[in-house]
Amino acid sequence: MPVEIFMPKLGMSMEEGTIVEWLKKKGDPVKKGESVVVISSDKIEKDIEAPQDGVLLEIIAEQDETVAVGKVIGYIGQEGEGERDQSTTTVEQANLEAATSVETRKSIETRRQKPRVSPAARKLALEAGIDLNSISGSGPNGRITRADIQKAVQAKRSDSNLQIKKEPEIATMEQKTINQTGVTVKPIAGMRKVIATRMFTSLQQSAQLSIHMRADVTELLEIQKKVRTELSDEHDVKLTITDFIARATILALLAHKQMNSIYQDEHIHTYDSVHLGIAVALENGLIVPVISHAEKLSIREISRKIKNLSLRAKEGKLESEEMKGSTFTITSLGAYGVEFFTPVLNPPEVGILGVGTVTDTPVFVGDVVQRRSLLPLSLTFDHRVIDGAPASKFLSTIKDYLEKPYKMLV
């Protein structure tokens, strides 16, 4: 029967720990009492010893990963054993492990073997999803510096091949649930924790302001219908209104580059290329896959990409790289009947477009009342970077493209 290796609780205040280093590879034989993995709390590092003889069957939490106390980080069992018993995964047992079989020591030697990384580089790598072990440092004593990570990010960006990863990147929700009478209390974890942190940080650390406009998409809907009926068969394409909005937004971003920026470290980084984030609602939360270099794509390509990304997002098959580096995001609540809303910025971006539901409305066209289809648009922007007037011009440009779709052809 395979046995779990837990993240132990060390001391009174530890809530989560980080894997410093696995001393054994998957499949390596281990002896009882032998150090298998080095973990660290915010205070100290400790070696965790094998609870029994066997082989390291599986590594659940990889190096540099931070997991909650009591969570399984790996399994030890006999060679060939596949099944594992999760029924005993409890915090109490983890505590016991910490108290009995974990030898406490400051693992200075282990620390020396780790790559030297500057704090700034470590933070940037974490944000950009760069594996520190894949980088050789250019700083003194091989220290990985901010510049090294920036180079790696650029290298990844230019490599736009989409690769489907075997395992879903998104953390599963925390299973631990406490039932009280009429109240269900769940600790926030996984994707919920990420969303909570990001949204709260977003509102706390930027100056957000939303403006609203309606675009008359009567003609656009006509075109969309025509494309659907007349072109879909031979070109294998079914363009949605979202595809047009994406295209209009990309063109507007190219015309108003200021909006295609990120705000980081007191600096405004303005991009020539549009990396468009598309918010996708999932059962348990929300993720934002990114279309890199979206300005280079035709509307058909955009359409395909959006469909592919949202499908894989729902299946949990996105690679972490596909969710990073966006410079602007589009989010839509149109499917739920919402008209206007105030989207929350996806930091470090400085703009996000909220798309509402199309409503048919009587509108004066000249002196005549006509039935027109109006699309509500909500733009949130970071006032630290962009003022109201340019933001309004940007939104007007989108509106203009949507109202005069032929302009998108040029």
Next chain:
Amino acid sequence: MTVMKPELKSLTREKARWMYEKMCEIRQFEDKVHEIFSKGVLPGFVHLYAGEEAVAVGVCAHLTEKDNITSTHRGHGHCIAKGCDINGMMAEIYGKATGLCKGKGGSMHIADVEKGMLGANGIVGGGFPLAVGAALTAKLKKTGAVAVCFFGDGANNHGTFHEGINLAAIWKLPVIFVAENNGYAEATPFEYASSCKNIADRAAAYNIPGEIVDGKDVVAVYEAAERAILRARNGEGPTLIECKTYRNYGHFEGDAQKYKTAEEKEKHLKEQDAIVKFRNYVLSKQLLSEQELHEIEHRVIEAIKNAVEFAEQSPFPQAEDLLKDVYVSYQ
């Protein structure tokens, strides 16, 4: 308890010779430092003792190496009178490795603990409690030694004056507080800065003897010091002696001394010069002959010349000396 009446000894020939030589050494040393400093050779700032020789020499004539003295920023005279090596002093002023403090202290901090010279001092009023501490050691260890605190008129308004003298008085410590009232605290006249007419008057507040002497008259200082030191060695406690004297140079080298009048300078530097006065005294008392005095003067001039040569030819400290002697040990 019977109060012992001090039995004063008269000045011997040998003592007179020593005193004349030391006074000349101080004068020549300071005049030389003045000269070198004006050329811009010496680092930092120096405060010269010339003019006040009679005080240091008159008091130190009674001291041995086991007796300690504390000094002031104007400390060269005390060093010489207490027997410090003038080569080592000059080298110290030059910042050389062969200096008495290995170049670490400079003019304002020359010290030679083995000679009982506990250091010139950069802090006005710093010496009072330091002398008390040395006297406490002497008393508890029954060494029979005394401590002498030389201080300027500026320091007599400092809080440590009160605390130090009071402590010495209540514990009846063998300390002699010797005020060198040269009339100016830096540039400020004594009369302005002190509420008392004489520093010695303040002794009454501590219930100890206070005596005023002509600080230009080395014999007068010698006699007053002898009384005080006998008292101290007899366990009768501290004495305050105020020597009225004069600073031939300014507060520091470079001081234009506009606050001094031409008349006072004329009076002190010429008419009442301590060395001239003592020279006449020893001749009139036939303690030393004109030729002997000549020999002393010549010898001193040579010695000072040699000291300058020694200092100039000495090496500077090494880089590794920078961190030496911060502690005895530090791990």
Next chain:
Amino acid sequence: MTRKISFSEAVNEAMKLAMRKDENVILLGEDVAGGAAVDHLQDDEAWGGVMGVTKGLVQEFGRERVLDTPIAEAGFIGASVTAAATGLRPIAELMFNDFIGSCLDEVMNQAAKLRYMFGGKAKVPLTIRTMHGAGFRAAAQHSQSLYALFTHIPGLKVVVPSTPRDAKGLLLASIFDDDPVIFFEDKTLYNIKGEVEEGFYTIPIGKADIKRKGSDLTIVAIGKQVHTALKAADMLVAKGIEAEVIDPRSLSPLDEETILSSVAKTGRLIVIDEANPRCSAATDISALVADKGFDYLDAPIKMITAPHSPVPFSPVLEDLYLPTPEKVLKVVAEMIGDETIVAV
């Protein structure tokens, strides 16, 4: 209008303007006029401070407002505390900051704490001007830089200017500040000249000044060491390194924002402080960045300070004691990993 005047003249001018503006401003200290009660002495012949910094003030404001004191720091600094608390706005000159030993109680336990202990019912608008700094061959008791000592004490403000312009504006701000301010003047800076505005102006206490813009490295330097930093920055240009030089100007309050913003940009920090290294302004600023700016750092924080020793007298040792542009370059070379960055 600006003109070039010396640091010493700038300090003098600030006091003059303050005394003209407010008759409650008085100046007291040892020989700040010089030669008190010497009948024959013309006021223009008087010292005006041991370095001549207060020269001329007694001529304009008289001996009622420019007071020579006995050498009694505990007395006149202590008196300044309550003179301030009861309606005057004194500038007290503690000749050398080393002499704080003679009057620390008056500063630490009285001036700093009066307002707090009295529940906010008192204020102590006192400025203590004091000389600091090594390099003058003045040995261990006249060369220290003790600003960290005061920075440690709540209730005191601590100002350490590096240029004539800053000195004037900050001294005026200090004098008209309602809290006790310890104003440090580096004795080796008195003769440096710089552009200084005419007339009355103040520079807010607690606002750092970016003395040089740069993107690759932040150097925070205190007092005279700002000039060391600027020299080093000029030398680094040849290596393609642009250093940003920040002069905090006051250590209490400390402009954390400016320092952190700069490190966020450059990712690297060197602190130059000629004071002793333990529990110093250098460690304080380093700790600030390690604490609040950890994620900005792309290299270890480096401090260039005096060693843990008193200031030596001998010129050869004192020169080794102080930070130099060459020492800065050496540290930058280690930091960046480029050994070719060494002073020529």
